[in-house]
Amino acid sequence: MSQQLLNSGVAGRLEPLPAADHPELLAPPVGDAIRSLDLDAYVAAIDPEYADTENLCAHYDVPLDASINAVVVRGTRAGVEKHVVCMTPADRxxxxxxxxxxxLNARKASFAPMDYAVDAxxxxxxxxxxxxxxxDWPIWVDAAAADVPWVCIGSGIxxxxxxxxxxDLLKLPGAERVDDLARPN
Structure with missing residues (x-):
């Protein structure tokens, strides 16, 4: 494991392993992306019952300020749909x-339906x-997420x-830093 990740305390009580060496812990598209991109990525197994951010942080001692959530948003204008993934700190x-x-230059925007997000x-x-x-989906990263030394995000499962x-969130294809993407809860 990276000494920097270990020293950061972001992993709490979890034991991260090099993500490229553990495709069984990743959704197939995530594993494919990890292998093709130059990311310093690690993955740790968790009990799926604790996958939601607050439960994860409480159970595994992962700091809330390092937990970054992905939100899929769908925007529409004149019958044309666009999607974007927004990366924001969990407390925003x-x-x-x-x-x-x-x-998005959309007339209407909302969270993408769960079934659609899962299928797509x-x-x-x-x-x-x-x-x-x-x-073709842009990835917008809130400045507060990009500035965290190490982040804890989903793995696709x-x-x-x-x-x-x-x-490294900004190394992803289509990624862009967006100031004030999120507001405090």
């Missing part, structure tokens, strides 16, 4: 009807991550979590 909420709607990404609900999402430097 995405400004869907303000900044996201305007940036090939990932489990509660484990969706920007790593391996459809190539509920049975594990992915750890990588926050700046």
């Amino acid at each position: 909420r995405v400004d869907v009807n303000g900044l996201v709607r305007k940036k 990404t090939g990932m489990e609900y509660g484990g969706i991550t920007p790593v391996g999402v459809p190539e 509920r049975g594990s979590k992915l750890f990588l430097p926050g700046a």
Whole structure:
């Protein structure tokens, strides 16, 4: 395991392993993306019952300020749909009807339906991550998420979590840093 990740305390009581060496802990599109991108990624198995952020942090001592959530948003205008993955710290909420709607140039924006997000990404609900999402989906990373030294994000399945430097979120295809993407809860 990376000494920096170990020293950061982000993994709490989890035992991260090099993600590229453990595809069994990743959804197939996530494993494919990990192998093709230059990411310093680690994965740790978890009990799926603790996949939701608050439960994960409480049970495994993962710091809430390092937990970054992926939110799939669908925007529509004149019958045309666009999707974006928004990465925000767990203690903030995405400004869907303000900044996201305007940036998508959408008349209406909302969270993508669960069934659609699961089908389109090939990932489990509660484990969706920007790593391996459809190539035509932009990934918007809140500045507060990109600035965290190490982040804990979904792995595409509920049975594990992915750890990588926050700046590596910006290495993902279609990723862009977006200031004020989210607001405090």
